Amino acid sequence: QSVLTQPPSVSGAPGQRVTISCTGSSSNIGAGYDVHWYQQLPRTAPKLLIYGNNNRPSGVPDRFSGSKSGTSASLAITGLQADDEADYYCQSYDSSLRVVFGGGTKLTVL
């Protein structure tokens, strides 16, 4: 069971906006630690998508955005495209000095 909680799946039609939530606790997200998001396309290694709650690495489209509030964070994807279909993971740090991941969310583009 993952420390951070994500919905198992979300879906949306091309062009739509979807959000993926990530819920933690007072020992990780709520303690002020940054939240990062990773995109894992089928049969590939994860790729950093959002870091530091709301920052995009070079090359990541601005259709992807992140936010954080309290013990939760969210990833938003606007203008949904077929090649956005992937698994998305949130990740943070814990006051036990350990890395923590969410259980992952499978995004289906209808």
Place this chain on the structure above:
Amino acid sequence: QVTLKESGPVLVKPTETLTLTCSVSGFSLSNARMGVSWIRQSPGKALEWLAYTFSNDEESYSTSLESRLTISKDTSKSQVVLTMTNMDPVDTATYYCARIKKYSPYYGMDVWGQGTTVTVSS
């Protein structure tokens, strides 16, 4: 260009010890702000963080696997080694190493290796 590449056995037997090597290039393991983390993913399952190490010997292990894991590094060879004892079929997974940073991202992993698949079976 920063790259990481995992290597190790494809198949191990139950109770054996797994040794995986992560060879890095494009950054130095002596950089205080950058380290290496290991993450695994069982078939069809979520990412599971295993361990990390930094140049100042700062290390951390997954709570559930701490007793079985050891992480070490050879800075001169630009390699980080993860050993996992007493392997079991449930440890069958793809094992990734990734660069972990103390800043931007704060204890996040910005570059990942391609992963190496390990099967545990007699």
